[in-house]
Amino acid sequence: MKxxxxxxxxFSRNFYLSNLISILLLLIGCQYVSYFDSISYKNLTxxxxxxxxxxQSFAENGAKGEEDFxxxxxxxxxxxxxxxxxxxxxxxxxxxxxxxxxxxxxxxTVQRFKSQNNxxxxxxxxxxxxxxxxxxxxxxxxENGKLSEK
Amino acid sequence: xxxxxKDHLNELLKDxxxxxxxxxxxxxxxxxxxxxxxxxxxxxxTEKNVKRLALGKITRDEFKELMEDLLDLNKMQFHKxxxxxxxxxxxxxxxxxxxxxxxxxxxx
Numbered sequence: 001m002k003x004x005x006x007x008x009x010x011f012s013r014n015f016y017l018s019n020l021i022s023i024l025l026l027l028i029g030c031q032y033v034s035y036f037d038s039i040s041y042k043n044l045t046x047x048x049x050x051x052x053x054x055x056q057s058f059a060e061n062g063a064k065g066e067e068d069f070x071x072x073x074x075x076x077x078x079x080x081x082x083x084x085x086x087x088x089x090x091x092x093x094x095x096x097x098x099x100x101x102x103x104x105x106x107x108x109t110v111q112r113f114k115s116q117n118n119x120x121x122x123x124x125x126x127x128x129x130x131x132x133x134x135x136x137x138x139x140x141x142x143e144n145g146k147l148s149e150k
Numbered sequence: 151x152x153x154x155x156k157d158h159l160n161e162l163l164k165d166x167x168x169x170x171x172x173x174x175x176x177x178x179x180x181x182x183x184x185x186x187x188x189x190x191x192x193x194x195x196t197e198k199n200v201k202r203l204a205l206g207k208i209t210r211d212e213f214k215e216l217m218e219d220l221l222d223l224n225k226m227q228f229h230k231x232x233x234x235x236x237x238x239x240x241x242x243x244x245x246x247x248x249x250x251x252x253x254x255x256x257x258x
Contacts, residue, residue, distance in 0.1 A: 017258070030243055033236035094229040094236075101222050108215065123207030124216075127199055131219040134191055138226040142233045147240055 034092040035149035043082040044143060048136040051075055055132070058125035069118055076110050079103045098139045105132055155197055158204035174200075188227050192220055 054071050063072065083099040086092055109128055113120050120128075155178060159171050178200075181193025196217070203213045 032240045032243070033233055091236075094233040097229045098226055101226055105219060105222065108219075112212075112215070121208065121212070123202050124209075124212045127202055127208060127212070127216050128219075130195055130198065131216060131223065134195070134223055135226050138188075138223070138230050142230040145230075145234050145237055147237055147244075 031091050033146060034089045034095065036143060036146040037089070040082075040086065040095065041140065041143050043078075043085060044136060044140050047075065047078050047082060048133070048140070050078070051132060051136075052129070055125055055129035058120060059122055059129060062122040063113060063120040063125055065118060068120075069113060072106075072110055072113055076103075076106050079106050095139070095142060098135075098142060102132070102135050102139065105135060153201075153204075155200065158201050161204050162200070192223065195220060195223075 054075070058068070063069075079099070079102055083096070083103050086096045086099050089095075105128075109120070112124070156171070156175055159174065163171055178193050178197050181189050181196065184190050184193070199208070199213055199216050202208045203210065208216070
């Protein structure tokens, strides 16, 4: 009786162990989220820095005319490039969604500029920058929180 | 003496019942007092935009857009939390991988 129980015990242990190993091996190679990417980080910080300088000036005097329009339009191009870069990566849904939001905030600004005879008030620019800055900070913190690829 | 949020709301809402005003003031106050930095930030931005509207620094249409942008910030934060959760799960998987590959299999 003891012999049978011992064999049963060994069989059960090996059965469960092999199942556990199979499950764990399935997990190996599973990637849930894209790795930290220094290019992504730079795209975010560069764009934030450039927009900060421009919007700080707009917050004092407003944005007006062709020159200011070109500056804001350029931000739209840069954010579009950033978005396309992220779209090309696997397991990157959250970062892609964040770039899409940043892109939409900038597009909104461009649209308002055009609809208001190429003009944005200082008050609006000050407030909009606060929104954009917060958005960038969240995206930068998200990228910073990712694991480094070994 | 600088005006506080209630004064600004009084100017904006004039004949609106006090209930709506107090509710908004409480909402902003609670958000600003929250332990989460993000929620505090939303409270601060809400208060600033209400004040800008009251002072005529932004139009009603701009105010509407800016307040809707706060909903976008919430979505940004949601995606950050989602990404952070996935990173934590990845760390666990990586840890298990090391234990399985380096330790457990070598014992069997």
